[in-house]
Amino acid sequence: MQSADLVSAAVFPRLLVWLRTLASLRLTLIIIVVFALSIGIYYFSDRRYEWILAMPLTLLAINLSAAIVTHPTFRYRTPLLLFHLALLMLLLLVVAGRLSYLRAEVEVTSGSQFAGSFDRSESGPLHQPGYQQLHFLLHDFTIHYAPGIQREETEAQIEWRDDSGRRMSTTIGDHHPLRLNGYRFYTTPNKGFAALFLWQPTATASAQRGTVHFPAYPAHEFRQAQRWVTPDLRLELWGQLDFDEILLDPEHPSQFRLPQQQRLTIRTNDKRYSLQPGESISLPQGTLRYEGLRKWMGFKVFYDWTLPWLLACGVVAVLSLGWHYWRIFSADPWLREGKE
Amino acid sequence: MLALLVTSLLLHGGAILLRWQRLDHGPYLTMFEILSSNVWSLLFIYSLAYWRYRPIRPTAAIILPVMFIMMGWLMLSSPEEGHLPPTYDTTWLVIHILFGKVFLGAVLIAVGMAVVILLRHYHIGVQRLQRLPDNTRLDDLAYRFMALGIIFDTLMLIAGAIWAQDAWGRYWAWDKLETWSFITWLTLAFALHLRVTYRPNPLRGAVLIVMVFILAFLTFFGVPFVTMVPHQGAI
Incomplete structure (x- = not known):
């Protein structure tokens, strides 16, 4: 075995384990709760520190990225992949906007x-x-x-x-x-x-x-x-x-x-x-x-150059989510012929 | 029953249109108008579900009392005319409101089924609720309406952001209404994500649906009740 292969064999499985941990759907739920709590703290605090919101958003971006890379679901569910990509882009654009706004x-x-x-x-x-x-x-x-x-x-x-x-x-x-x-x-x-x-x-x-x-x-x-x-x-x-x-x-x-x-x-x-x-x-x-x-x-x-891109990503996100739900619900209608 | 619902919608819709024509603005300014238009839109959306999904028709016994409570509140609100601020004079506001109404309507239908699941769990009116499908089927349909809800909630937030950018020169500022509507969206996203992750039983799903509805209801009617200053601009 070549030395490069040895390294990749040793490193990549460990990386994959890390990525899968970061991509955990349970982690997503925790991050959503933390995000909601952060919004509450941000909203009720006298001095609105942006890092309070930036922290859970960063975690969410990491979680989303890892999920997109590792979850096999995204390989055969294009609308779901599109939705998560659009969400990730939205997060990155919000960061870019905050860095360059006026x-x-x-x-x-x-x-x-x-x-x-x-x-x-x-x-x-x-x-x-x-x-x-x-x-x-x-x-x-x-x-x-x-x-x-x-x-x-x-x-x-x-x-x-x-x-x-x-x-x-x-x-x-x-x-x-x-x-x-x-x-x-x-x-x-x-x-x-x-x-x-x-x-x-x-x-x-x-x-x-x-x-x-x-x-x-x-x-x-x-x-x-x-x-x-x-x-x-x-x-x-x-x-x-x-x-x-x-x-x-x-x-x-x-x-x-x-x-x-x-x-x-x-x-x-x-x-x-x-x-x-x-x-x-x-x-x-x-x-x-x-x-x-x-x-x-x-x-x-x-001034915020990200505005049209934010709108585009928002529209793509909502359309792809609608597409995703349409696909799964229309494949299994709730009202089945002859049953209701 | 359906004929009664349609008749009430026609009469109430006529009243809203007459007021709209007289005041030259839609029913979205005062608490009286907000309640009136929401009673109409929620009942309209529920009537569509009532007509389309025959098996869940008995949920009317849960939904209609909610409507009656809102109507009672409406009767107690002042029907005084409000002044349309320039920030409200835009099509984006109408689009924003329409998306919001579909969102709340979808969640209301889901709540009807969630409450049936909860009543069954606590053995309340079990005999009467037998006519409805089993909990798993109700939970499945409620989930579909929640999914519809998140799509229209997202559209509402997008349309609202476009309106806010044009009206106040910022698309998001964490004002009271924005903050609470985003927390509602997050709770809805949490409920849907939890379903994918843990596949909770219908009872837990029902509790989450009721939570989302309470938050959405408070955002729609509670926050404007406290203040509408951030959404009305200043002199």
């Missing part, structure tokens, strides 16, 4: 651009940031309300340039995100007012334009104030937006819009100023011009 939030002022950065984000360790190159212009948006201030449809007009530089435009909203290079931008009910300023520092010639977002409206209807610092970090300001109009009428259908009459109160160094759009205040550090009021919308951003 979730983010960003507030964009109407009439201005999203320029490739987020306010808040979280991503998997293998996520390759491709969003810095993404740009789009939020022209405007509308959110309708039914009486009782109940939110209805949202529409946002978006413009961007495709890879060839062609100008594209679309309207996004509920159930219709903007899709750019695999990133999905969803409109949200999170929105409010943004004050547009021009800051001209005393020391330099160049002026800078920027916006200050007030807290979300109507969630913080009576707290429309914000604190910020000028772009050169020299001056801290506090501002409050005041208007008397009822924008969202509880009695009638309405839509989120800018107030027709509004005033901005600015406070700095214990001095208060009241500004209308177009007015300026001169301070020792520079001149602040209030250019007007705009709206801002919060977008939710989602």
Whole structure:
């Protein structure tokens, strides 16, 4: 006997025993119970540690793989094999998705651009940031309300340039995100007012334009104030937006819009100023011009390249399971001719 | 009996359609609508089984009281109109709900047979239950309906994930309803897998079926009763 054969004769039976142990159907049952318990722990714990779910899922993937390799049933039951392969693929895709996903939030002022950065984000360790190159212009948006201030449809007009530089435009909203290079931008009910300023520092010639977002409206209807610092970090300001109009009428259908009459109160160094759009205040550090009021919308951003594959695997799994049951049940009908 | 079932389905179905037409949305918003549509769909699915599987017709004595309890709850619920959130305005929600109804209907039929097995075990109404097939045959048919149940439960989860992705920008977030529906799916998978692995006797199979039904029932009607916030979005 060759030395290689000796090794395989000694190693493979042991490997097969291990694989059969790992492929045990009883182990599957234990893993299902552990998985259900893990979900309970994950659900009720304050800090949701993903390893709580990852552990039983890893065990399940090992159990499934070993079963597919060792169980003879799969050799003559194609639908069952397909179902288990699809389940295994689902597990692997979930892992791949968690390693490469991105979730983010960003507030964009109407009439201005999203320029490739987020306010808040979280991503998997293998996520390759491709969003810095993404740009789009939020022209405007509308959110309708039914009486009782109940939110209805949202529409946002978006413009961007495709890879060839062609100008594209679309309207996004509920159930219709903007899709750019695999990133999905969803409109949200999170929105409010943004004050547009021009800051001209005393020391330099160049002026800078920027916006200050007030807290979300109507969630913080009576707290429309914000604190910020000028772009050169020299001056801290506090501002409050005041208007008397009822924008969202509880009695009638309405839509989120800018107030027709509004005033901005600015406070700095214990001095208060009241500004209308177009007015300026001169301070020792520079001149602040209030250019007007705009709206801002919060977008939710989602990236997960596994989505279509997850769907495909889910569909294959359910179809093959249906095929499997159809085969075994139709071969032995419960209602037999002449018996019932 | 079948004629009565069909008549009740026609009358109840007419009432649901009239409300649907008046409110311009399906019966899936308030607890009143959820209960009403489920009473109808469960009874419809059970009527199909009642018509197709003559030997199990006496299980109506178990299924119909469950329906009466649900109808009682329905009568006590407020029929007030709800506001359709934009996240609900999608075909995927309808598909998700339809799959869910078939799932619960299939498990309900299985429960009818499981309860017969349990009653026989505890010697309750044995004489009356003699007309039904033996426990092994009932267990076999119940298993088939559980198999149908897992297929539609899986389809419900897939359709729900598609809806959630479009509505909230995530396909799964372990919210209350998602968590409990997945635990129900796992329990169903456990029950079916246990059958393949250990071939339990009809009594143990019946206990598992009842467990799955209780979990599914709590997920369908218990969790929305506590909260529907995650599934309705915010202002």
